[in-house]
Amino acid sequence: MSTPKILIIDDEALIQEVVQGCFEDLAGWSVITANSGQDGLDQALAKKPDAIALDIIMPGMDGITLLQHLKANPVTQDIPVILLTIATGFTDRISYAELGAIGAISKPFDPINLVEQVADFLGWTLDLKEKCP
Amino acid sequence: MxxxxxxxxxxxxxxxxxxxxxxxxxxxxxxxxxxxxxxxxxxxxxxxxxxxxxxxxxxxxxxxxxxxxxxxxxxxxxxxxxxxxxxxxxxxxxxxxxxxxxxxxxxxxxxxxxxxxxQEMNQSLEKQVQSRTDDLKYGADEIQDLYENAPCGYHSLDNEGRIVRINDTELRWLGYERSELLGRPFAQLLTPQSVQRFQECFPRFKKTGFVNDLEFEIICKDESLLLVNLNSTAIYDESGQYVMSRSTLFDIRDRKRAEAALTASQARFAGILDIANDAIISIDAQQNITLFNKGAEKVFGYSATEVMGQPLTLLLPKRSSNVHQRYVSEFAQSTEIARQMGERGEISGRRKDGSEFPAEASISRLELGDERVVTAILRDISDRKQAEAAQARLAAIVASSQDAIISKTLEGVIVSWNASAENLFGYSAAEAIGQPIAILIPPDQLHVETRFLSLIRQGESIQQYETVRRRKDGTFVDISLTLSPVRDAKGTIVGASKIARDITEQRTLDRMKNEFISIVSHELRTPLTAIRGSLGLILRGVYDKKPEKKHRMIEIAAQESNRLVRLVNDILDLQRLESGQMKLALEACDTAALMQQSADAMRAYAEEHQLQLIVIPLSVSVWAAPDAIIQTLTNLLSNAIKFSQPGGKIWLSVDLEDRAEQPVDNASGLTKKAADCPLTRVRFAITDQGRGIPSDKLETVFERFQQVDASDSRDKGGTGLGLAICQKIIEQHNGRIWVESALGEGSTFYFTLPIVEEQAG
Structure with a gap:
C-alpha cells in the first residue's frame, strides 16, 4: 500500500501543526491540512484523501455540518472520518457513529495514542518512525 | 181581694x-x-x-x-x-x-x-238564736279540728313540764295514745342531748314567756327519732303565775335532709369549681372578688386568699381596667343573664407577675336576694393564640411562597391553591379548587401521576421530580415537583401536598452554565492539546535528529502555555469580579497618570505592530482602583493594536463628559447628582482605525467568549474574556463602558469614571 493520505481539518493552527507532526513524522502518513470547514470540504473533494481527521468546534461550518456534507456527497461519502473532539461522552460516541464517523478521539491526546487509534479505526498497519528505546 | x-x-x-x-x-x-x-x-x-x-x-x-x-x-x-x-x-x-x-x-x-x-218576732228570734248556735258549734268544731289535725304538732306543758294538752298530729308523729302522754314530762320523750337543751331552756322560757326555733330530737314510741323545730309562748293567770305553754312543733326531718342534700350539692359544686381549668371569678356589687376558684389561681398566679375582697381591677391590665369596670357595671344593670365578652376585641388578663395574656370570657349574673353577683368564666387562650399565630405564619408563608403550593385529595382533586400556583399555572384558586389535578398534567404524563398517588398512599414522598406541566393557556412549563403525604390528626393519609417550582429560569441558567463550561472546557483543552502533542512528539524522540522541528514544538508548547495562563487568569478575575470576591478599593487617581502608565505598558506592543500610539492627556482626579483601570486601558489598547493594520494610529484620550452626551438611562449607575451636574464624570476614549465591529455585535462583544470572530482568540492571542472583565471593572466604578464603530473605519471604546467631588463642585 502506498503512503496513505490523510486530511486534517482544524481551525487551531498550532493543533493542526502538532497533529500533522504526529501523522507525518511519527506515523509516516502523507498529510493535507485545512483550517476551516469550508476549506476542508473543498480539499476533500479536490484531493480525495484516504481519511479525514476532523475537529468539531470550528467557526463558520463546524465539524458536524461538514461531516453531513461529506456523507451526503457521493464523491466523499466513503472517505472514513475520525472526529477530534473535546467532548467525548458515551452518548456523543453514539451520535458520531450515527452521523457516519468511524471513530472519535478526545483532545488532548498523546501522539502515539493518536496515531495508534487512527490506524486502528482505519485498519491501517502502523510502522512508527524514530522509535525510542 | x-x-x-x-x-x-x-x-x-x-x-x-x-x-x-x-x-x-x-x-x-x-x-x-x-x-x-x-x-x-x-x-x-x-x-x-x-x-x-x-x-x-x-x-x-x-x-x-x-x-x-x-x-x-x-x-x-x-x-x-x-x-x-x-x-x-x-x-x-x-x-x-x-x-x-x-x-x-x-x-x-x-x-x-x-x-x-x-209571735212573729219571737219566731224570728228563735231562728236566729238557732242559727247562731249552729255557727258557734261549727266554729268550735273547726277550731278543734284545726288544733287536732294541723300540719304541726301542738302541745302544752304545765309548770313542771308535764304534757297537759297535745294534738292528734303530734300524737300521730309520736305513735302514742293521748292517754299515754297526758301528765307525762315532756323531757322523758327527748334524747339525752335534747333533754339537756330542754332543761336549759324551760326555766328561762317560763320567765320570758316565749322561745323560738329550738330544735329537739324526740324519741317516738317505735323508738324512731323525730326532729322538730319548736316555738312556744307561755300563758299566765291574772296574778302573773305561769299556767302552761302553748307550743307548736314542726317536723324538720325533710328540711334537714334537703339541707344535707344541698350541702352535698354545694360541696360537689365547689368540687366542680375547683377542678375546672377555667378561671371562675365572682364579684359583688362593688366589683370586689367573692369567689376565686383553683382554675383562677392557676391562670392568674394569685391564691384565692390573696384576692378575696380585692377589687376586680387587680386582675386586669391597668390600661383597660376602667373599660372593664364600666362594662361589668353596664352588664350588671342590663336585663341579660349571660353574655360572651370580648366580641369587639380581645380581653386581656393580668397575672400576679404583671404579665398579660389574651383571654376568652363569658359573664353571667345571678340575683341573690337584693344583691347581684356577677360571675366571669375566663380562659387563658395564649396557647391557642400562639397556635393561631403559628398557623397564620404558615398560611402567610404558603401565600407568599414563590413556589406553587397545592394540596389534593388521594383521588387527585385539588383542595388548596396558593397565589404562586395562580401565577404559575394561570388558574385562579376559585377555578382550580375542586378540579382534578389532571388539568395540569400533559396526557403523556398521567401515568406518572397515578404512580405518584399510589406512592403517596403508602406514605412515600417524591423529591424534586423534574417534569412538565400544562398551563391554563395550553403552554408548558418546566417544574420541579416535591410531593408529600398529608395526614389528618389521627395520622391517616388523606391527601398530598405538592410544591411546584418553576425551573424555566433555572434551566436557562443551567444551559448557560453548561455552555460556559463547554466553552471554557474547549478553550482550556485546545492549548493543552497542542502542548501535550508537541511535548509528546519531543519526548518520543521523533525530532531528535531535527533540531529545528524540535524547537518549533517547544515554541508551540510555550506559546500555548502562555495562552493557558492568560485564560486561567482571566477566568479567575472574571469569577472574582462577578462573585464580588474582588472588591475594588477606590481612591482618588489622576487620569493623566493612569493614561501614561497604560500607554507605556503597551508602547512596545504597538511598535511591534507598527502602530502609532497617541496619548492626549488630561489631568482630572477620579475615583478609581488604579490597577483595575490600567488593566482596562491596556486591555482596550491591546485589542485596538490587535485589530489595527500596520501603519495605523491609536488614540487614547480623556474628556469631561458633557451632560448632553450622558446616556438617559440609569443603567450605567449615574447618580441623580451626576445628572444635575454635567461635569461629574470623565470619559476615556480608545480609538483605532481597525476593521470595526458589526452593529449587531456592539453589545455582545462584552459578553464572555463572544468575539466577533472565534478565530481571533488564536490569531490574536485573546482569551475571549477581556472585554467581559473590562465591563465588570467599570461597573464596579459605577461607570459605563460601550463601543461605537464603523465597519472598515475603526472603533472607539468609551468608559466613564466619576470625578472626585471637590473638583467637580
Whole structure:
C-alpha cells in the first residue's frame, strides 16, 4: 500500500501543526491540512484523501455540518472520518457513529495514542518512525 | 181581694141584719117588753162585731125602724116633742153604745194584731238564736279540728313540764295514745342531748314567756327519732303565775335532709369549681372578688386568699381596667343573664407577675336576694393564640411562597391553591379548587401521576421530580415537583401536598452554565492539546535528529502555555469580579497618570505592530482602583493594536463628559447628582482605525467568549474574556463602558469614571 493520505481539518493552527507532526513524522502518513470547514470540504473533494481527521468546534461550518456534507456527497461519502473532539461522552460516541464517523478521539491526546487509534479505526498497519528505546 | 171586700162589707150586712132581727123581735115581743131594748142590743152586737161605723149604721137603721114602725102615736112626717125626745135619747144612747162597743172592738183587734206581731218576732228570734248556735258549734268544731289535725304538732306543758294538752298530729308523729302522754314530762320523750337543751331552756322560757326555733330530737314510741323545730309562748293567770305553754312543733326531718342534700350539692359544686381549668371569678356589687376558684389561681398566679375582697381591677391590665369596670357595671344593670365578652376585641388578663395574656370570657349574673353577683368564666387562650399565630405564619408563608403550593385529595382533586400556583399555572384558586389535578398534567404524563398517588398512599414522598406541566393557556412549563403525604390528626393519609417550582429560569441558567463550561472546557483543552502533542512528539524522540522541528514544538508548547495562563487568569478575575470576591478599593487617581502608565505598558506592543500610539492627556482626579483601570486601558489598547493594520494610529484620550452626551438611562449607575451636574464624570476614549465591529455585535462583544470572530482568540492571542472583565471593572466604578464603530473605519471604546467631588463642585 502506498503512503496513505490523510486530511486534517482544524481551525487551531498550532493543533493542526502538532497533529500533522504526529501523522507525518511519527506515523509516516502523507498529510493535507485545512483550517476551516469550508476549506476542508473543498480539499476533500479536490484531493480525495484516504481519511479525514476532523475537529468539531470550528467557526463558520463546524465539524458536524461538514461531516453531513461529506456523507451526503457521493464523491466523499466513503472517505472514513475520525472526529477530534473535546467532548467525548458515551452518548456523543453514539451520535458520531450515527452521523457516519468511524471513530472519535478526545483532545488532548498523546501522539502515539493518536496515531495508534487512527490506524486502528482505519485498519491501517502502523510502522512508527524514530522509535525510542 | 174578694176576701178583703167581704171582710169590709160583712159588718155592714151584720148591721142591717141585726137591725132587721131587732125589729122583728120587737114586733113579736111588743106586748112584753120595751121596744128599744132590742135595738140597743143590735147596736151593741154590731159595733162589737164590726166596729164603730157598722154600729152607727145599725143606730141609724134602728132609729128609722123605731120612728116609722114602732111608735104609732107619732104622726108620720111630723115630729112632736115627745117622740122626738124619745128618739133623740135613743140615738144618743145607741150612739154611746156603738161608740163604746166600736172602741172595744178596735182595741181588741189591735191587741190581736200586737200579739200576732209578737209571735212573729219571737219566731224570728228563735231562728236566729238557732242559727247562731249552729255557727258557734261549727266554729268550735273547726277550731278543734284545726288544733287536732294541723300540719304541726301542738302541745302544752304545765309548770313542771308535764304534757297537759297535745294534738292528734303530734300524737300521730309520736305513735302514742293521748292517754299515754297526758301528765307525762315532756323531757322523758327527748334524747339525752335534747333533754339537756330542754332543761336549759324551760326555766328561762317560763320567765320570758316565749322561745323560738329550738330544735329537739324526740324519741317516738317505735323508738324512731323525730326532729322538730319548736316555738312556744307561755300563758299566765291574772296574778302573773305561769299556767302552761302553748307550743307548736314542726317536723324538720325533710328540711334537714334537703339541707344535707344541698350541702352535698354545694360541696360537689365547689368540687366542680375547683377542678375546672377555667378561671371562675365572682364579684359583688362593688366589683370586689367573692369567689376565686383553683382554675383562677392557676391562670392568674394569685391564691384565692390573696384576692378575696380585692377589687376586680387587680386582675386586669391597668390600661383597660376602667373599660372593664364600666362594662361589668353596664352588664350588671342590663336585663341579660349571660353574655360572651370580648366580641369587639380581645380581653386581656393580668397575672400576679404583671404579665398579660389574651383571654376568652363569658359573664353571667345571678340575683341573690337584693344583691347581684356577677360571675366571669375566663380562659387563658395564649396557647391557642400562639397556635393561631403559628398557623397564620404558615398560611402567610404558603401565600407568599414563590413556589406553587397545592394540596389534593388521594383521588387527585385539588383542595388548596396558593397565589404562586395562580401565577404559575394561570388558574385562579376559585377555578382550580375542586378540579382534578389532571388539568395540569400533559396526557403523556398521567401515568406518572397515578404512580405518584399510589406512592403517596403508602406514605412515600417524591423529591424534586423534574417534569412538565400544562398551563391554563395550553403552554408548558418546566417544574420541579416535591410531593408529600398529608395526614389528618389521627395520622391517616388523606391527601398530598405538592410544591411546584418553576425551573424555566433555572434551566436557562443551567444551559448557560453548561455552555460556559463547554466553552471554557474547549478553550482550556485546545492549548493543552497542542502542548501535550508537541511535548509528546519531543519526548518520543521523533525530532531528535531535527533540531529545528524540535524547537518549533517547544515554541508551540510555550506559546500555548502562555495562552493557558492568560485564560486561567482571566477566568479567575472574571469569577472574582462577578462573585464580588474582588472588591475594588477606590481612591482618588489622576487620569493623566493612569493614561501614561497604560500607554507605556503597551508602547512596545504597538511598535511591534507598527502602530502609532497617541496619548492626549488630561489631568482630572477620579475615583478609581488604579490597577483595575490600567488593566482596562491596556486591555482596550491591546485589542485596538490587535485589530489595527500596520501603519495605523491609536488614540487614547480623556474628556469631561458633557451632560448632553450622558446616556438617559440609569443603567450605567449615574447618580441623580451626576445628572444635575454635567461635569461629574470623565470619559476615556480608545480609538483605532481597525476593521470595526458589526452593529449587531456592539453589545455582545462584552459578553464572555463572544468575539466577533472565534478565530481571533488564536490569531490574536485573546482569551475571549477581556472585554467581559473590562465591563465588570467599570461597573464596579459605577461607570459605563460601550463601543461605537464603523465597519472598515475603526472603533472607539468609551468608559466613564466619576470625578472626585471637590473638583467637580
Amino acid at each position: 174578694g176576701d178583703t171586700i167581704y171582710r169590709q162589707v160583712m159588718p155592714y150586712g151584720v148591721a142591717a141584719a141585726s137591725t132587721a132581727i131587732a125589729l122583728l123581735l120587737s114586733l113579736w115581743l111588743e106586748p112584753f117588753s120595751s121596744e128599744v131594748a132590742l135595738f140597743y142590743l143590735a147596736i151593741a152586737l154590731t159595733a162589737s162585731y164590726g166596729g164603730i161605723y157598722p154600729g152607727f149604721l145599725t143606730l141609724v137603721l134602728s132609729s128609722l125602724a123605731l120612728y116609722y114602725v114602732l111608735i104609732p102615736s107619732v104622726p108620720r112626717f111630723a115630729v112632736d116633742a115627745n117622740s122626738g125626745m124619745e128618739l133623740a135619747v135613743f140615738a144618743l144612747v145607741g150612739g154611746l153604745i156603738a161608740l163604746l162597743n166600736g172602741n172595744l172592738q178596735a182595741s181588741k183587734y189591735r191587741a190581736e194584731q200586737l200579739e200576732l206581731q209578737l
